[in-house]
Amino acid sequence: MNSSSPAQRTRRRARAVLAAFTTAGLAATGVVALAGTAQAADTLGAAAAESGRYYGAAVAPNFLGESGYASTLNREFNSLVAENAMKWDATEPNQGQFNFSGGDQLVRHAQSQGMEVRGHTLVWHAQQPGWVQGLTGNNLRQAMLNHISGVASHYAGQIDSWDVVNEAFEWDGSRRQSNLQQQMGDGWIEDAFRAADAADPNATLCYNDYGTDGINAKSDAIYRMVQDFRSRGVPIDCVGFQSHLDSNANLSSYQQNLQRFADLGVDVQITELDVGGSGSSQANVYGQVTRACVAVSRCNGITVWGITDKYSWRASSTPLLFDSNYNKKQAYQAVLDALNAATTTHGGGDGDAPGNGSAAAYHPAAWRESGPATEQIT
Ligand code: XIL
Numbered sequence: 051m052n053s054s055s056p057a058q059r060t061r062r063r064a065r066a067v068l069a070a071f072t073t074a075g076l077a078a079t080g081v082v083a084l085a086g087t088a089q090a091a092d093t094l095g096a097a098a099a100e101s102g103r104y105y106g107a108a109v110a111p112n113f114l115g116e117s118g119y120a121s122t123l124n125r126e127f128n129s130l131v132a133e134n135a136m137k138w139d140a141t142e143p144n145q146g147q148f149n150f151s152g153g154d155q156l157v158r159h160a161q162s163q164g165m166e167v168r169g170h171t172l173v174w175h176a177q178q179p180g181w182v183q184g185l186t187g188n189n190l191r192q193a194m195l196n197h198i199s200g201v202a203s204h205y206a207g208q209i210d211s212w213d214v215v216n217e218a219f220e221w222d223g224s225r226r227q228s229n230l231q232q233q234m235g236d237g238w239i240e241d242a243f244r245a246a247d248a249a250d251p252n253a254t255l256c257y258n259d260y261g262t263d264g265i266n267a268k269s270d271a272i273y274r275m276v277q278d279f280r281s282r283g284v285p286i287d288c289v290g291f292q293s294h295l296d297s298n299a300n301l302s303s304y305q306q307n308l309q310r311f312a313d314l315g316v317d318v319q320i321t322e323l324d325v326g327g328s329g330s331s332q333a334n335v336y337g338q339v340t341r342a343c344v345a346v347s348r349c350n351g352i353t354v355w356g357i358t359d360k361y362s363w364r365a366s367s368t369p370l371l372f373d374s375n376y377n378k379k380q381a382y383q384a385v386l387d388a389l390n391a392a393t394t395t396h397g398g399g400d401g402d403a404p405g406n407g408s409a410a411a412y413h414p415a416a417w418r419e420s421g422p423a424t425e426q427i428t
Contacts, residue, residue, distance in 0.1 A: 090390045094371075094382075095128030095165075097389035101344055102396040104129035104166050104210075104351035105389065108322065111135055111155040113361060118376040122357050123163075129210070130160050131168035131321075131353055133363075137177040141201050145181050145193065148200050157208050168321070168353060169205060171213035171258065172198045173242045175228030183229060190233040195245045202249035211254040211319065211350075213290055214246045215239050219259060223271030239275070240284045247285035254350075258290030258321055264303035265310070276314050290321035294355070296367070297327030299335050305342035312348035320352040325381065326367030333384035336371070340388035347394050 091097040098105035106129030113119045123130065134140055135152030142148050160167045173194055185193055202212060218226055218239055225231045230238050239257070246255050257276065262269040272289065279286045289311045308318045320343055325335045343349040356362045360374035371382040 094126045097386055101392035106130055106353035107357045108133040108355045111152045122376050129166040131170045132156050139177045139179045142197050143179050150204055166210040169209040169212040171216040174216040186233050198245040199249045202246050206250040209253045211256050213258040214255050215242050216258045219268050219271050221268050223267040243285050254287045256288035256290045260292035260294055262291050263293055265307050269307055288317040290319050292322035293320050295325045295335055297331035297335055301338045308346045312346050318349050322355040324355045324369035326369045329380055333380040336381040337384035337388050340385050344392035345394055350396055
């Protein structure tokens with residue numbers, strides 16, 4: 051693939067609209083990064099925006115009423131993802147009956163704050179509703195396609211990046227033998243991407259997985275899949291690296307791994323970062339991940355898998371940037387410093403963006419897009 055598909059070009063138009071919207075939002079709070087200055091921002095989102103990136107958090111709608119939760123989210127982050135509210139069990143609890151209440155609440159919150167939204171996740175072997183688990187063969191295939199179409203079209207125009215398929219590979223690089231794989235065979239992943247593209251041509255479509263924090267058998271297999279998809283025109287735009295880590299993580303090939311995917315012509319995003327541990331060892335790993343992302347021009351942004359240790363899915367590992375009382379941890383400062391030190395702006399990977407552009411806009415789409423920011427999303 052040496053040129054963008056029409057669908058990909060359309061995606062960039064949508065992001066330009068978002069860019070204009072969010073830039074206005076940031077201007078209102080007085081944190082617009084000035085082109086060419088080294089001014090240090092004092093929140094994660096503003097610091098990421100200086101190099102054209104987002105800094106997001108996984109969010110649960112039921113905590114938005116807690117003032118510390120909401121105020122930390124609103125102050126620090128310029129992107130959010132639903133921790134559970136957009137998964138298959140939440141959005142289609144009965145076959146053909148969709149429930150978007152939690153996801154819609156999050157999208158409304160994000161829009162009111164000028165945040166981007168990541169969509170997570172259209173197809174996964176876990177958190178499937180019970181009715182899916184009993185389906186076989188073509189019935190499962192039709193159910194998957196209908197699910198993707200129903201959810202992605204409901205949110206079309208509101209989601210910046212979708213995790214279309216989550217966790218389809220084993221450590222050894224073989225396909226995970228989930229019901230999806232066993233009932234549909236190898237073609238199910240590309241079928242899922244094609245269905246997502248048809249339902250929301252504007253979203254950046256990602257494959258997302260864990261244990262891909264360096265060059266290893268699993269990331270090699272995903273690399274070959276992405277290479278194959280790009281060569282055959284299967285609409286994949288991005289690879290997500292969950293990065294559920296611990297303080298002793300070996301990240302010696304982390305940046306190199308991000309870069310090799312970026313070199314295939316896809317964006318890379320850190321999608322579910324958390325680091326078990328505390329103090330300087332935890333801060334050190336957070337710092338390394340952040341520096342790796344900002345050194346790769348196609349690394350669009352980072353999402354941490356929660357705001358506070360209090361509500362982390364790994365709460366006993368205290369893996370997040372804010373403690374249970376919403377105090378900033380040492381890791382927070384490591385991330386903020388690394389974001390502020392970024393010298394590589396996001397947006398250099400598309401060929402139509404300035405490699406060393408100004409960071410005046412919130413989102414790189416503003417550089418990639420020549421059309422007016424008021425263009426309609428269709
Ligand atoms: C986790 C949530 O954080 C939990 O609340 C839920 O009980 C299970 O799922 N990889 C993923 C995420 O892609 O969706 C998972 O989220 C964590 C691992």
